[in-house]
Amino acid sequence: MTSNDNTTEQLLSERLSFMDIDDKTLANIRSLSSVFKQELPKVLDSFYRKMRAVPQVSRLFASEKHIEHAKEAQLRHWDEIISANYNRQYAARECRVLGYFLPARDERS
16 A cells, blocks of 8 residues: 555545544445435436426436436446445545545645
8 A cells, every 4th residue: 555545545534534424324324225226216217307307407418328327327326325335446436526636645734
């Protein structure tokens, strides 16, 4: 593990601590996984049905395939969250999606 890896692990730990997410919280999130996996597709179907009905929003999607891709990305995103496996790989994926990188420790203010 490199120094940068240690910094990232420390930042993740600090962020989880800030949000009061401890091992018990992670276990509770994981215990709800099957409910989320069962209900989320229905929730997203309803959400995207509403999105299609609003012209200002529906035009953000080029096609039905584009909407399906967005739904699949949402399912993957929520699967990551409910896995409660918040580690370096999780942080790297989320930062890529959000378009930023975790700063090195000495870059934080």
